[in-house]
Amino acid sequence: xxxxxxxxxxxxxxxxxxxxxxxxxxxxxxxxxxxxxxxxxxxxxxxxxxxxxxxxxxxxxxxxxxxxxxxxxxxxxxxxxxxxxxxxxxxxxxxxxxxxxxxxxxxxxxxxxxxxxxxxxxxxxx
Amino acid sequence: xxxxxxxxxxxxxxxxxxxxxxxxxxxxxxxxxxxxxxxxxxxxxxxxxxxxxxxxxxxxxxxxxxxxxxxxxxxxxxxxxxxxxxxxxxxxxxxxxxxxxxxxxxxxxxxxxxxxxxxxxxxxxxxxxxxxxxxxxxxxxxxxxxxxxxxxxxxxxxxxxxxxxxxxxxxxxxxxxxxxxxxxxxxxxxxxxxxxxxxxxxxxxxxxxxxxxxxxxxxxxxxxxxxxxxxxxxxxxxxxxxxxxxxxxxxxxxxxxxxxxxxxxxxxxxxxxxxxxxxxxxxxxxxxxxxxxxxxxxxxxxxxxxxxxxxxxxxxxxxxxxxxxxxxxxxxxxxxxxxxxxxxxxxxxxxxxxxxxxxxxxxxxxxxxxxxxxxxxxxxxxxxxxxxxx
Numbered sequence: 001x002x003x004x005x006x007x008x009x010x011x012x013x014x015x016x017x018x019x020x021x022x023x024x025x026x027x028x029x030x031x032x033x034x035x036x037x038x039x040x041x042x043x044x045x046x047x048x049x050x051x052x053x054x055x056x057x058x059x060x061x062x063x064x065x066x067x068x069x070x071x072x073x074x075x076x077x078x079x080x081x082x083x084x085x086x087x088x089x090x091x092x093x094x095x096x097x098x099x100x101x102x103x104x105x106x107x108x109x110x111x112x113x114x115x116x117x118x119x120x121x122x123x124x125x126x
Numbered sequence: 127x128x129x130x131x132x133x134x135x136x137x138x139x140x141x142x143x144x145x146x147x148x149x150x151x152x153x154x155x156x157x158x159x160x161x162x163x164x165x166x167x168x169x170x171x172x173x174x175x176x177x178x179x180x181x182x183x184x185x186x187x188x189x190x191x192x193x194x195x196x197x198x199x200x201x202x203x204x205x206x207x208x209x210x211x212x213x214x215x216x217x218x219x220x221x222x223x224x225x226x227x228x229x230x231x232x233x234x235x236x237x238x239x240x241x242x243x244x245x246x247x248x249x250x251x252x253x254x255x256x257x258x259x260x261x262x263x264x265x266x267x268x269x270x271x272x273x274x275x276x277x278x279x280x281x282x283x284x285x286x287x288x289x290x291x292x293x294x295x296x297x298x299x300x301x302x303x304x305x306x307x308x309x310x311x312x313x314x315x316x317x318x319x320x321x322x323x324x325x326x327x328x329x330x331x332x333x334x335x336x337x338x339x340x341x342x343x344x345x346x347x348x349x350x351x352x353x354x355x356x357x358x359x360x361x362x363x364x365x366x367x368x369x370x371x372x373x374x375x376x377x378x379x380x381x382x383x384x385x386x387x388x389x390x391x392x393x394x395x396x397x398x399x400x401x402x403x404x405x406x407x408x409x410x411x412x413x414x415x416x417x418x419x420x421x422x423x424x425x426x427x428x429x430x431x432x433x434x435x436x437x438x439x440x441x442x443x444x445x446x447x448x449x450x451x452x453x454x455x456x457x458x459x460x461x462x463x464x465x466x467x468x469x470x471x472x473x474x475x476x477x478x479x480x481x482x483x484x485x486x487x488x489x490x491x492x493x494x495x496x497x498x499x500x501x502x503x504x505x506x507x508x509x510x511x512x513x514x515x516x
Binding site for chain 2: 005006007009010012016017018019020022023025028035039
């Protein structure tokens with residue numbers, strides 16, 4: 001048995017596999033960056049959305065005077081819906097209290113409870 | 127008249143399998159029945175294990191003329207003899223011998239594979255490369271126990287956990303071992319959920335197994351279309367011997383992602399894949415004839431094949447741990463074990479072991495990246511071995 005050739009085969013094999021796949025990493029990574037920048041340019045080219053104004057006061061909470069500092073991407077309607085829902089829930093706790101909604105921030109949990117439940121359902125067999 | 131009857135019955139009896147069967151053939155038939163049991167009752171890779179088991183049973187029934195292994199052993203094949211004197215399985219086996227079935231299976235696999243997780247996280251390629259460690263360590267191990275370099279290459283490729291790749295390499299480098307290697311490869315692939323978890327748990331801490339990875343970025347359709355073209359050009363230019371497998375894998379994937387040839391995709395995923403699977407399974411099983419299978423070499427193949435699988439898992443998890451450290455704990459090392467291919471079984475194992483630690487941890491899509499990278503990695507490794515010993 002020619003052990004020099006054998007170890008040479010092992011070395012060559014591992015090096016070629018790593019080089020080939022590393023090259024693919026670079027190309028795929030580069031492709032992702034190009035796509036990202038192309039997508040970014042596309043977004044810049046589009047007219048920038050107006051920053052969301054302060055959300056209106058919740059109609060369902062007469063005593064509350066909410067001041068919403070919504071994020072720039074927050075839709076007025078979403079802010080109004082959240083404020084209204086809060087007002088309904090908080091009104092159930094009793095009258096005479098007033099609340100101020102100072103800010104609405106998106107929770108970065110990655111997915112909703114429904115999303116997590118769906119994922120759990122799909123991967124359960126595995 | 128009575129004499130004619132008696133002589134005829136005598137001739138039939140003497141030509142029957144009962145009069146000609148040896149104990150080795152009976153042992154092989156028992157092994158075939160056991161494999162069929164595993165496929166049917168236990169659901170171990172039934173799509174291939176069942177036809178393999180039945181092919182094994184058919185080839186060990188004496189005097190049926192279905193398959194002649196001797197036609198295919200040697201430096202050249204007399205195709206005239208095969209077509210003139212060959213049986214049904216001899217003719218079907220030409221698809222293996224000419225290297226037609228494994229690439230066509232890869233066409234079907236490509237048309238069913240989503241490379242999105244790999245494109246979203248290209249670092250997964252490294253895990254797919256590290257898991258090929260088992261192939262090369264098992265190659266050395268097989269040499270140490272007396273196999274030739276060609277045989278050792280075919281045995282090592284079992285660690286790629288990729289049936290068609292193992293069959294393609296073996297039919298070129300060690301056709302006399304095809305039955306044993308195919309049975310070992312598919313049996314171990316079916317046993318991935320049993321083989322891998324102890325190694326994964328032994329190599330990782332509770333904290334590492336519980337790592338939740340960030341959600342993968344969405345991948346655009348353009349990226350998915352460009353990917354198979356890039357992979358084909360890079361890999362096939364670097365390792366031309368890997369072209370039949372990688373070329374067909376990526377053709378299938380391009381057909382799927384392009385969205386313009388739905389009819390072809392459906393055929394590749396269903397009818398073509400199913401027909402080839404039947405032909406491949408039954409003929410590979412037929413090569414497991416008693417005089418080729420019941421040898422000490424088969425034992426060596428089973429041992430080294432298992433070692434290749436375990437070492438591949440070890441290599442993948444080891445690099446996963448390194449990436450865990452380098453990423454500051456953002457990468458779960460369990461996804462490294464999926465680099466051994468065995469799509470999608472190995473990714474499911476990563477998911478299962480991860481969710482045992484934390485039921486809200488979903489590693490499946492993260493593990494699919496190394497999993498499909500492993501298919502490409504094992505095809506490259508096969509190309510290297512073929513270019514050196516083919």
